[in-house]
Amino acid sequence: MxxxxxxxxxxxxxxxxxxxxxxxxxxxxxxxxxxxxxxxxxxxxxxxxxxxxxxxxxxxxxxxxxxxxxxxxxxxxxxxxxxxxxxxxxxxxxxxxxxxxxxxxxxxxxxxxxxxxxxxxxxxxxxxxxxxxxxxxxxxxxxxxxxxxxxxxxxxxxxxxxxxxxxxxxxxxxxxxxATPLDEMRTQLDLNQTLSEIKQSPLWGNFGGRGWECVGNWYLLGGLILLYKRIISWHIPVAMLGAMLVLATFFHVLDQDAFPTGMFHIFTGATLLGAFFIATDPVTASTTKKGQLIYGAGIGAIVYVIRTWGGYPDAVAFAVLLMNLAAPTIDYYTQPQVFGHRSGSNE
Known part of the structure; x- marks a missing residue:
């Protein structure tokens, strides 16, 4: 043959x-x-x-x-x-x-x-x-x-x-x-408006901005397709969204008039697009499973910090680039143990 x-x-x-x-x-x-x-x-x-x-x-x-x-x-x-x-x-x-x-x-x-x-x-x-x-x-x-x-x-x-x-x-x-919903939220909070007052605007939907949250739902569907086809793994999206949700919920509980809910942050702006399509770039992201959890959580935390206290309302791009810098170091310290070798062994 x-x-x-x-x-x-x-x-x-x-x-x-x-x-x-x-x-x-x-x-x-x-x-x-x-x-x-x-x-x-x-x-x-x-x-x-x-x-x-x-x-x-x-x-x-x-x-x-x-x-x-x-x-x-x-x-x-x-x-x-x-x-x-x-x-x-x-x-x-x-x-x-x-x-x-x-x-x-x-x-x-x-x-x-x-x-x-x-x-x-x-x-x-x-x-x-x-x-x-x-x-x-x-x-x-x-x-x-x-x-x-x-x-x-x-x-x-x-x-x-x-x-x-x-x-x-x-x-x-x-x-x-x-203004985008994130811009408007940030501006009104700086003017000492409460969340309940800000959300009286027709700009707001169930969780985030009208229109924006629907777009986010469709990117979520696309992300699920990638997970189903095993094009990406769940580690980075879950870690990124989980970190944002935890931080946003913590601060919202502390002051419900000054910090939006976690669902607002997830369904507004480029969060879902970033979690499934941008942060998961196989070239620039972390490659180990443990590293991907750290990498994704780092992006989620940075996005929340910049959105809340920084100068750029969306911040997904900045967070991804910063964690791109950290990805090689994360991979270095999260390499899985080689089969047949004990941790710390010189053999």
Missing amino acids: QFQTLTSPHTERPNSISITMLWVTIALVPGIAAMLWYFGWGILVSILLAVVTAIGCEALAMKLRGRPALPAISDLSAVVTALLFAIAVPPLLPWWLTVLGMAFAILLVKHMYGGIGYNPFNPAMAAYVLLLISYPTDMISWLPPDMLNEHPLTLGQVLSIKFAGIYPQGLGIDALTM
Whole structure:
């Protein structure tokens, strides 16, 4: 019998990276669809722009390194980075900022360290933080969810705003955008409003912001798909959400008028997206089971601390990048004991 390979094993194995990234893309679809429903065409335009830029930068990087571009593009890692970045930024973010962010993510954060498998930081979150620090006004200008939007935008109007900076007659960026639930919560608490007073606003739903909590539910569904397919393990998501829930509940019990509940933090902002799709990045996360629990709990704790006392209301990107730094050390001290060796033995 003629085999495709000269030596064993003779069975042909599929590209595991491509399969993993494909399932991540599929699992993102419910959450992306919900974002399109609640926040409009800008999400789709940002996704298309980010994906095209990411693929172009991936091809350019491989050409500069003297390697074929097709294998790198076909593993879908650049596409996943583009999707995560595009759904994290505001729908009306100018086109050139999306291009800048993706070029930074692919060319510098990913390929400067040797490409997939070698980058120490999550590329999408590094690009997000770069833009947030450099262009804070553009990065906090979110559209209100559909049920609160007094000025829904057509696809043509979205394209006009993103590519030409031309707004509908009589409307500006301030008229079209509003504070996110996390921004509003933080601002009102700083003004000495109580939680019961803040939640009288129509911005609030059952647990978190209206629209946002529904989007979170769909990302939770996508996360469960990844768990079912064993693309990710439960350790990081459970540890991250558990740490946030414990800290938020503790402080809420201490002062119910000043600290939101744990469910508010979980179902508002990028928490569920971060827990299942961002923190679980196999390249930049901890790899040991015990280490993943520490890694996930660290992200959850940092997110809560920054949201409560820091200067950035969401904080998932900052928390992930900080724990990316700690991941190698965590792995070093949480390696499982080698079978047949006693702890502390020199043999």
